[in-house]
Amino acid sequence: MKRRPQIYIPRRALLAGMGAGAAGMFLRPMFASAQDAAPQRLLIVHRPCGTLPEDFFPQTGDATNFTLPRIIAPFEPVKSEMVIINETTCPRDMGWPGDQHSAGLITMMTGKRFIDIPGTDAGGDPNAKNITGADKSIDQILLEQSTMLQGTAVPSLQSTAYRPSSVGLPSFKVMSYSKSNGPLFAESRPDFLFSKLFAPAEASLSPEALARMRAQRQGVLDFALKDLNRLRGHVPASQLPKLDSHLEGLQQLQAKIQTDGTAPGAACDKPEQLVLPEAPGGVTIDEAQHLNAAKNQLGIISAAFKCDLTRVATFTFAHGNSDLRFSNVIDGFDYTNGHHNMSHDTGATDYQARTDLFYSEILSGFLQELKATPEGAGTMLDNTLVVYINECCIGNSHSIENMPTLMFGGKTLGLQTGQHIRFGGRYMNDIWAAVATAFGVPMTTFGDTDFSQGAVTGLFA
Numbered sequence: 001m002k003r004r005p006q007i008y009i010p011r012r013a014l015l016a017g018m019g020a021g022a023a024g025m026f027l028r029p030m031f032a033s034a035q036d037a038a039p040q041r042l043l044i045v046h047r048p049c050g051t052l053p054e055d056f057f058p059q060t061g062d063a064t065n066f067t068l069p070r071i072i073a074p075f076e077p078v079k080s081e082m083v084i085i086n087e088t089t090c091p092r093d094m095g096w097p098g099d100q101h102s103a104g105l106i107t108m109m110t111g112k113r114f115i116d117i118p119g120t121d122a123g124g125d126p127n128a129k130n131i132t133g134a135d136k137s138i139d140q141i142l143l144e145q146s147t148m149l150q151g152t153a154v155p156s157l158q159s160t161a162y163r164p165s166s167v168g169l170p171s172f173k174v175m176s177y178s179k180s181n182g183p184l185f186a187e188s189r190p191d192f193l194f195s196k197l198f199a200p201a202e203a204s205l206s207p208e209a210l211a212r213m214r215a216q217r218q219g220v221l222d223f224a225l226k227d228l229n230r231l232r233g234h235v236p237a238s239q240l241p242k243l244d245s246h247l248e249g250l251q252q253l254q255a256k257i258q259t260d261g262t263a264p265g266a267a268c269d270k271p272e273q274l275v276l277p278e279a280p281g282g283v284t285i286d287e288a289q290h291l292n293a294a295k296n297q298l299g300i301i302s303a304a305f306k307c308d309l310t311r312v313a314t315f316t317f318a319h320g321n322s323d324l325r326f327s328n329v330i331d332g333f334d335y336t337n338g339h340h341n342m343s344h345d346t347g348a349t350d351y352q353a354r355t356d357l358f359y360s361e362i363l364s365g366f367l368q369e370l371k372a373t374p375e376g377a378g379t380m381l382d383n384t385l386v387v388y389i390n391e392c393c394i395g396n397s398h399s400i401e402n403m404p405t406l407m408f409g410g411k412t413l414g415l416q417t418g419q420h421i422r423f424g425g426r427y428m429n430d431i432w433a434a435v436a437t438a439f440g441v442p443m444t445t446f447g448d449t450d451f452s453q454g455a456v457t458g459l460f461a
Helices: 011-018 024-034 070-081 100-110 138-145 190-198 207-230 237-260 285-306 339-343 349-371 428-438
Strands: 041-046 082-089 157-160 312-316 384-389 405-409 419-427
Touching (some): 041 138, 041 285, 190 285, 285 349, 419 428
Parallel strands (some): 041 384, 157 312
Antiparallel strands (some): 384 405
């Protein structure tokens, strides 16, 4: 009897062919485990209204030996995992009509000049709010093109800690775009996002809908079992016991559904959520809840990453016209105007610095949690690229030079951490081109060619 020849299928081709299919959700982690790897992730975080460059960028030292100024001092525990990106320019023209905060956020994320919302006409208004993204944002482009970021139950998350960022015109509120004029508004309600990701869906279903869900689950399991058995010969030998364990677990789950119709939730810990306080008189609900809402949203992102529910997320603390009065948010803060007005008050620079410091403290806590969580050969932070941006440099002038940008983690992508890099005026598009290349999507340029010079060097190995 003639022996059938063994057919070798490269790992990349096999995983690409499986996509997000039933077998893929099991085999991807197995291949990663066999190579002591872990899922790669992207998180882009935005805080609004500019900063104070002299208190954000190190003023002394060199590229690898520097002291963190007061605004970014809270990142000291993750200093070795960070990159300070200096001397980069927002990819836009200050002479374009339209709201400057909107223009900054849209171009920082899409790399392209914004457009008027179809059916509207800004008429050259320098403060027009009816503008929107002309193309996909960098997070959605990478989600579409990078196999590292695909195959999860939830393609991407968009969240915020400020209710007004979730409604109205996209302009200065939306970070993510799925297409031209395709804004993906952020979810501002942590409890709603938590329920969507972690609460059992069947709790609110009618008996008829529940029966349909059980039948669908049974069909999915039947397909998964068939698919996994078919692909068993292509799994690394070291992972066969794990595959067999998955098969056994699926068979047990199949039997459980047939017996009582139930199915367990995700095999991961749900995030703890802080209580969102009621608003006392004279304080808005957003001011009363801003700190805890921000921590809850970031906690949900962390849990979604740990559970591999998603690998792409964007989060904005608030939008560029934020009216949050930090006298109602930070103890001892006695400046009573909103954040946007504060950023235009040249006599309020100390308050501006304290507000930016407040956001640094929250994000640093999140990053330290990722750093403390072992994963693969390192930590969750090693496998997560976190990019921290603003829509302008100086709020009062909406300046576009020296955009205050930080990166964290991403060591398994090759991010050269522990650096303060001056890019000599290169555009943010050139930074994104380097990020895309690190995620396996080689780019010579990103966004409008008038604002692109090619991927920067020295950021990733």
